[in-house]
Amino acid sequence: MIEITRHDDVTRLRMWTRRSAAIGYDVSAYLVRGVLIDTGFRHVEGDLIRALTGLRARGTVVTHWHEDHAGNAAMLAESMPMWMPSGTEAKLRERPQVKFYRHFTWGRPNPLVAPLEPLDFNPLQAIPTPGHSADHHVVFDPETATLFSGDLWLGVRVKVVGAHEDPYEILRSLDRAIALNPRRMFDAHRGLVENPVVALRTKRQWLETTVADIEQRLDAGDDDRAILRSVLGGDELTGWVSQGEYSRMNLVRAIRSCRREQHQNPNLSE
Numbered sequence: 609m610i611e612i613t614r615h616d617d618v619t620r621l622r623m624w625t626r627r628s629a630a631i632g633y634d635v636s637a638y639l640v641r642g643v644l645i646d647t648g649f650r651h652v653e654g655d656l657i658r659a660l661t662g663l664r665a666r667g668t669v670v671t672h673w674h675e676d677h678a679g680n681a682a683m684l685a686e687s688m689p690m691w692m693p694s695g696t697e698a699k700l701r702e703r704p705q706v707k708f709y710r711h712f713t714w715g716r717p718n719p720l721v722a723p724l725e726p727l728d729f730n731p732l733q734a735i736p737t738p739g740h741s742a743d744h745h746v747v748f749d750p751e752t753a754t755l756f757s758g759d760l761w762l763g764v765r766v767k768v769v770g771a772h773e774d775p776y777e778i779l780r781s782l783d784r785a786i787a788l789n790p791r792r793m794f795d796a797h798r799g800l801v802e803n804p805v806v807a808l809r810t811k812r813q814w815l816e817t818t819v820a821d822i823e824q825r826l827d828a829g830d831d832d833r834a835i836l837r838s839v840l841g842g843d844e845l846t847g848w849v850s851q852g853e854y855s856r857m858n859l860v861r862a863i864r865s866c867r868r869e870q871h872q873n874p875n876l877s878e
Contacts, residue, residue, distance in 0.1 A: 623648040635676040642666040649679035649846035650715030671758035672744040673699035689727035695743035739778030749758035782812040
């Protein structure tokens, strides 16, 4: 199912199925200047085709490879110009395996086979903002100061993170987004975000404080489970359903892993 709403020059396509709604998930793609930002997930392919028939998209930009954002990229690449980061393209051509809960919720994307027809999406800018994934980009319209933040923001107190996320990279990427001074921000899961600079700064402050708290407990010799309980309030059902792929524990482990790597390779922190 797709719900279409308009915010002046921006059209939001909010996508969900009964399966995704049952566990509280939807995702949005956005159409601006004739460019579709992200493609949604494979289980809504038919709905997306019907929606785009009336919206006249001239091309697509994909922010990162995760299946709720790139799930229909292979299909759309057959019929329209497309831009995506090189790392995203490599992942989609490889067609990585995904766990069952991701199959259930989003569907595994079909492999990207077609060569990408180049897309000129000027004046929109794709800006690297790694951390959530190594290939993650946000899209910025400098003429309207509008930020399409993908999965960079997601909310202020986001305690559940993916197994491969890097909180230090996320902090640097938030700085990059704040420096753009956006007047509007559209989040992939929360829609239009009021006062985007305040929202981005508040998230950054919470994450920086939380990282520092976890670092302090690591330095004191606390184990991961003790830190999980004291700083993040324990784990939640998401960790069990995803077999640990998305959990609060991952935030603790990511910080421990990054600090270990920095100690082994001091030049990384310079």
